[in-house]
Amino acid sequence: xxKKRYSEWMQQLVFTGPATVxxxxxxxxxxxxxxxxxxxxxxxxxxxxxxxGLDNFMALWSDQGFKSSxxxxxxxxxxxxxxxxxxxxxxxxxxxxxxxxxxxxRTLFFLPNVIGGLLLGxxxxxxxxxxxxxxxxxxxxxxxxLPWLGDEQTAFWGVVIVSVxxxxxxxxxxxxAALINVxxxxxxxxxxxxxxxxxxxxxxxxPLIMPAVTICLFLALSWSFKTFDVILSLTKxxxxxxxxxxxxxxxxxxxxxxxYGLGTAKALVFFVVVALITTIQVWLTKRREVHA
Amino acid sequence: METKRYTARTFTTxxxxxxxxxxxxxxxxxxxxxSVKSFADILLDAAALPQAINWENYAKAWDIMKxxxxxxxxxxxxxxxxxxxxxxxxxxAYRMVRRPTKYNSILFLMFVAAMVIPFQSIMIPLMKVxxxxxxxxxxxxxxVCYLGxxxxxxxxxxxxxxxxxPLEVEEPAVVDGCTPYGVFWRIVFPxxxxxxxxxxxxxxxxxxxxxxxxxxxxxKPELRTIPLSTFSFFGQYTKQWDLxxxxxxxxxxxxxxxxxxxxxxxxEGITAGSVKG
Numbered sequence: 199x200x201k202k203r204y205s206e207w208m209q210q211l212v213f214t215g216p217a218t219v220x221x222x223x224x225x226x227x228x229x230x231x232x233x234x235x236x237x238x239x240x241x242x243x244x245x246x247x248x249x250x251g252l253d254n255f256m257a258l259w260s261d262q263g264f265k266s267s268x269x270x271x272x273x274x275x276x277x278x279x280x281x282x283x284x285x286x287x288x289x290x291x292x293x294x295x296x297x298x299x300x301x302x303x304r305t306l307f308f309l310p311n312v313i314g315g316l317l318l319g320x321x322x323x324x325x326x327x328x329x330x331x332x333x334x335x336x337x338x339x340x341x342x343x344l345p346w347l348g349d350e351q352t353a354f355w356g357v358v359i360v361s362v363x364x365x366x367x368x369x370x371x372x373x374x375a376a377l378i379n380v381x382x383x384x385x386x387x388x389x390x391x392x393x394x395x396x397x398x399x400x401x402x403x404x405p406l407i408m409p410a411v412t413i414c415l416f417l418a419l420s421w422s423f424k425t426f427d428v429i430l431s432l433t434k435x436x437x438x439x440x441x442x443x444x445x446x447x448x449x450x451x452x453x454x455x456x457x458y459g460l461g462t463a464k465a466l467v468f469f470v471v472v473a474l475i476t477t478i479q480v481w482l483t484k485r486r487e488v489h490a
Numbered sequence: 491m492e493t494k495r496y497t498a499r500t501f502t503t504x505x506x507x508x509x510x511x512x513x514x515x516x517x518x519x520x521x522x523x524x525s526v527k528s529f530a531d532i533l534l535d536a537a538a539l540p541q542a543i544n545w546e547n548y549a550k551a552w553d554i555m556k557x558x559x560x561x562x563x564x565x566x567x568x569x570x571x572x573x574x575x576x577x578x579x580x581x582x583a584y585r586m587v588r589r590p591t592k593y594n595s596i597l598f599l600m601f602v603a604a605m606v607i608p609f610q611s612i613m614i615p616l617m618k619v620x621x622x623x624x625x626x627x628x629x630x631x632x633x634v635c636y637l638g639x640x641x642x643x644x645x646x647x648x649x650x651x652x653x654x655x656p657l658e659v660e661e662p663a664v665v666d667g668c669t670p671y672g673v674f675w676r677i678v679f680p681x682x683x684x685x686x687x688x689x690x691x692x693x694x695x696x697x698x699x700x701x702x703x704x705x706x707x708x709x710k711p712e713l714r715t716i717p718l719s720t721f722s723f724f725g726q727y728t729k730q731w732d733l734x735x736x737x738x739x740x741x742x743x744x745x746x747x748x749x750x751x752x753x754x755x756x757x758e759g760i761t762a763g764s765v766k767g
Contacts, residue, residue, distance in 0.1 A: 209670050213585035217578040217641045218597065223619060224638020225604050231615035289510075296496065297504045305753050306511045309518075312749040314699020316717045317741050320724060321521055324536075324731060324738075329520040332537035363517070368760065375761040413764050424608045427701045427717075431724070445610040449702075452614045461614050469611035476606055 236463035241456050254463035263439065264464060267447035270440065274354065275422040278361045282418045283411075285362055286369030291399075293370070294377045304374065308367035315364075319431025322360045323347070326432075350440040353433050357441050360428055365421060369414045376410035377403070408487040415479055423472050444468050521742075525735035532731050547736035554727070555737050559712060560719040561744065567629055567704070567715060568697045571636035572690055575644045578637060579689075580682055583648035584674055588657075598649065604642045609702065617706060625707065632707045636697055644689050647763060651685040652678070688759035691752065698745055716741050 236254055240247045258264055289307050293300045313321070326346035334342030346352050380403055388398050404411070426445040429435060435442035435450075442450075448468060452461030524532050526543045551557070586594045616635075617626070625631030655678065663673045701717040708714065714722065720741050727733055749756055 205670075210585065210589070212671070213581045213674075214594070214597065217582035217601075217637075217645060220578070220634060220638040221601065221604070221641045223623065224616065224635055225607065225612065225642070226600070228612040228615040228619050229604075229607060231618065232612055235615055292503065292507050292510070295503050296500055297507060298496070299504060299508065303507050303511055304757065305750070307514060308753075308757065309515070309746070309749070312695060312699075312745045313742055314701065314717055314745070316699070316701040317720055317738055320720065320734070321517060321738055321742075324524070324735060325517050325520055328524070328532060328536040328731065329517070332535055335535075336537055363514070371757055371760045372764050417764070420606075420608075424610065426610065430701075431721070445608070448610050449613075453706075458614050465611040465614060469607060472608050472611070473606045 232462045232465055235459055236466045238459045240459040240462070247459075250459070254460050255467075257460060258463060258467065263442070264444075264447055264451075266439065267442045267444045270354075270442060271423060271425070271444045274357060274361075274425065274441075274443070275419065277358050278365075278422040279415060279418040281358065281362045282365040282422075283369055283414050285366040286414065287373050289366060289370040290373030290377055293374055304371070307370055310363050311365065311367045313364070315425075315427030316431045318360060318364055319428040319433075322356070322363075323432055326356055347433055348437065350437060353437055353441045357425070357429060357432060360432060361422065361425065364428070365418060369418065372410050372414055372417075373407065376407035380406050405486070408483060412480060412483040412487065415483055416476060419476055419479055420472065423475070521735060521739060524731065525739045527732065529730070529732040532735075544732075547732045548740065551723070551733045551737040551740065554733065555719040555723045555740075556711075556714070557719075557740055560714050560716045563629065563713055564698060564715040564717075564744075567632055567636070568694055570633050571640065571697050572693045574633065574637050575640045575693060576686055576689060579641050579644035580648050580679060580686070581674065582641070583645045584652055584678060586645075587649055587652040598645070601642045601645045605646065609639070613702070613706060620707060627707070627709050627713070629708075629713060632704055635703055635707060639703070640693055640697075644693065647685055647689055647692075648682065651682060655681055685762070687755050688762045691756050691759040692763050694748065695745070698748075716744075 235247075237249055237251060238247045239250045239253075293304055293307075297303065310318075330342045330344075330346050333339070344352050347356050384402050384406075385398050388402055393401070424445055425443045426449070429441055429443050429446055433441045435446050444464070445468070448461055448464045451464060452458050455461075520536060523538075523540055524536055525547060526545065527540045527547075528544055531538075531541060586598045620626050620631065620635065623631075623634070625634055659681065660673050660677055663677050668676065699717065701721065704715050704718055705721070708718065711722070720737060723737050724734065
């Protein structure tokens with residue numbers, strides 16, 4: 199009996215041990231330490247760390263840079279989530295119409311997604327600065343001759359365009375998988391009853407693919423809220439910090455200003471907001487899922 | 491949604507989709523065509539096709555960003571991280587499914603809950619932890635970090651998949667006297683192959699392209715991965731577009747080739763990986 203218990207313990211250790219240990223060290227430990235440090239004046243260098251209570255959180259309240267980075271992140275997230283999903287969904291609708299080239303088109307629309315955020319930002323920096331003006335000169339369309347990345351308005355939309363271009367293909371794949379599974383007879387029956395294409399989409403297709411909508415909204419939300427690499431390489435947060443995301447703000451606070459305590463306080467607020475928003479979104483959209 | 495007839499309307503949609511894909515891929519045209527132009531030609535007209543192919547850009551960028559070194563670093567870290575993740579996560583997930591004790595349920599819940607923690611919200615204390623455990627400044631250190639950060643999603647995906655594998659497949663081996671470890675590696679693990687493919691794909695796209703974690707962990711130039719050497723390249727050669735674009739093309743090519751050669755699996759993998767809850 200005791201030999202069996204020993205073997206059970208051994209198995210538990212061998213099977214779950216390695217993953218649990220690295221996970222505890224790399225994720226859980228820093229997470230708990232972060233909560234502690236957010237109440238201290240840690241500067242990353244000196245050994246003396248003292249407890250400062252809620253001072254960091256009070257400081258956040260009057261930190262204009264942090265507030266404006268939150269403001270940017272929220273505006274960006276709303277626009278990027280809606281547009282990425284819309285483009286992804288429209289591409290998916292297009293590719294489920296029985297096209298002959300659908301597999302090749304699917305591959306090509308997905309292609310931008312394999313490029314990592316950092317390289318993506320650098321590539322688009324060139325497109326905005328040199329490419330767009332070249333197209334503008336060629337076609338005379340004023341849109342391309344805007345001062346891209348040069349002022350606050352165009353820099354905001356620049357980041358949005360790059361994010362949509364990058365993310366839409368991924369969501370398209372998920373939407374295609376969902377659309378393929380929508381039973382055709384429902385749509386056909388509605389069509390015979392005189393429902394327009396829009397009505398069929400709105401009242402039959404969309405409700406039936408709500409599980410995919412839940413996933414795609416969740417993915418787009420967490421990508422957008424955590425945007426970092428692409429902004430670092432595309433705009434560096436500028437002009438005038440107008441495209442500085444919360445993630446970038448935290449990074450700069452800690453590793454440029456060496457205010458680790460304040461940085462961890464920001465990080466904690468960031469975590470709470472991300473966790474809350476994604477949980478609420480999943481809960482809300484899950485309630486709207488129906489089963490055919 | 492299989493359409494039976496290929497109507498004129500389908501044809502119009504087809505043309506529309508093809509036109510759209512061209513617009514969508516215009517950035518690749520700019521990237522490729524300008525990467526072989528001289529600097530003066532880029533300034534003159536970025537939209538024109540190159541007059542002559544100027545491979546010098548590539549040769550210079552190759553040397554400046556120490557491309558072979560960066561490529562090998564990226565490859566090593568991606569391959570070893572994924573191999574490690576597959577081993578430790580599949581084992582942990584297997585145990586959690588087969589022995590759903592209270593402890594294992596709580597453990598699983600923690601792995602899943604941790605998926606909502608943004609990297610930036612724990613990176614600051616992580617640096618302290620990393621220096622305690624001497625993970626800073628070495629590829630093995632970075633490897634340990636990837637095992638930690640990757641385990642959540644990987645365990646979650648394996649967990650869902652193992653639940654669908656009936657216990658009966660293990661019984662003959664148990665009767666034949668196979669050890670629990672043998673049962674897992676000989677019987678169960680091979681059955682996980684479809685999910686393993688998904689996991690390899692999702693994690694390679696993430697680890698290959700990741701910038702911030704290696705940027706924090708690796709300081710020495712000789713350890714730089716492709717995103718890191720691209721970043722430092724841009725720090726030195728701002729607006730040197732002829733060299734920069736060649737560097738970017740070389741940075742993008744490996745992952746694009748990886749994608750194109752595995753695209754069927756990748757597309758299936760993403761679909762499988764996204765079916766959460």
